[in-house]
Amino acid sequence: MPWITLLVAGLLEIVWATAMKQSHGFTRLVPTAIMLVGMFGSFWLLAVAMRQLPLGTAYMVWTGIGAVGSFVLGIALFGEAVTVTRLFAAGLIVAGILVMKLAS
Numbered sequence: 001m002p003w004i005t006l007l008v009a010g011l012l013e014i015v016w017a018t019a020m021k022q023s024h025g026f027t028r029l030v031p032t033a034i035m036l037v038g039m040f041g042s043f044w045l046l047a048v049a050m051r052q053l054p055l056g057t058a059y060m061v062w063t064g065i066g067a068v069g070s071f072v073l074g075i076a077l078f079g080e081a082v083t084v085t086r087l088f089a090a091g092l093i094v095a096g097i098l099v100m101k102l103a104s
Contacts, residue, residue, distance in 0.1 A: 002052040003052045003101075009045035010065025017070045021078065042066075055102045064097040 004072045024032035028084030042062075071090050074080040 002049045004057075005045050006049040006053065006061055007029060007065065009042050010062050011069065012042035012045065013062065013066030014073060016042060017066060018073050018077070020052055021074075022067050054104060057100050058090035058098050061097050064100075066095075068093050 016035045016068075019031045019035035019038060022028065023035055024031075026032050028091065046062050068090050071080075071086070075082055
């Protein structure tokens with residue numbers, strides 16, 4: 001169950017990061033509100049997952065889900081560049097998450 005909680009926390013990190021981009025520097029109310037709710041939920045679920053998971057593992061997986069998910073949404077929603085180097089870097093993050101999961 002802590003891994004599912006951590007996954008949802010990571011997905012909410014993607015939500016709040018995307019909403020932050022959409023808020024245009026906190027000048028748009030709805031994306032800013034979505035960002036704040038997403039942040040609260042993400043941090044809360046991370047804290048719940050950390051009751052049973054090691055700090056380093058939980059934090060690394062949480063940030064990795066957020067980083068790779070935000071990277072993918074940046075490409076899909078905002079037309080950010082897709083290069084071999086960026087894809088390789090994202091792949092390294094995914095590999096790190098998998099190795100950390102296997103190690104715990």
